[in-house]
Amino acid sequence: MSLEDAGFILDLYNRPKFIQFIGNRNLKTVADAENYIQNRFLPQFDRLGYGNYLMITKEGNHKIGGVGIFEREGLDVLDIGFSLLDEFERKGYAYEAASKIKSVGMNDFGLKKISAITTKDNFASQKLIEKLGLQFRKYVTIPDDPEELMYYETE
Template identity: 80%
Template sequence: MILRPVSLDDGAFILDLYNRPKFIQFIGDRNLKTGADAENYIKNRFFPQMEKLGFGNYLMVTKEGNQKIGAVGIFEREGLDVVDIGFSLLDEFEGKGYAYEAAFKIKSIGMDDFGLKKISAITTKDNFSSQKLIEKLGLKFQRIVTIPGDTEELMYYESE
């Protein structure tokens, strides 16, 4: 798998990924309705963090076939003191090890190349596949949290 920073050319893919039922259920509705919405989201949400920190959101692309299959990244999130690893995958590529491979690689880059001491992850209480992947990455459940502006209680994990 290849990981590369998300670009404006990925607007149509982000629009598709972010409007999948599982994305909306487990991550949230980002209210992206058009390609222009997705491009603005990339410009206003992804680019500033990449410029500020040097890392952010990356596209997962298969080596064979050069197919866009998901996204993974390390994010500064309001309400969390430790940067957060996040991942999303098109349904048809779930259960094949892609999300773990990408998340493991991005976690290593964050810690080895950017000197991060800790990485966190959040997930909904009913997203068991994400919980399993987060634990496989070596993060441990710490507590229940809520993110500012949201009422949903999330499970918070952190590396040791």
């Protein structure tokens, strides 16, 4: 993700499913999205060499979502995450992208474990996380979010 993706992030992060399952990031303008990218995504890339990537279609190069490996406050193991525009769900894009990111994290960056978190009612994400080979371990809460989340981890 780069600053030029701010308009897309503004759209994606304000979708009802994103807010319901991932959370409200309170992005109201393109400038808010640029600041979010500048302050949340880019520093992790500078520090670790990886982070949040733009998901695009092979045909037409349409921006359809985001996928990445993230440092999350309250989690000891780096977290794989993904989000997709509603109209591109259930087509295999998220699995293909998340599978690739997991492979890059483990093979290219030497990560020994990857985790994932999701809400108890996000059955599509639970299914995808399990398809990626992560297994449910426990329920967790993360700072500034009272909701109990499902925590998954690789072997």
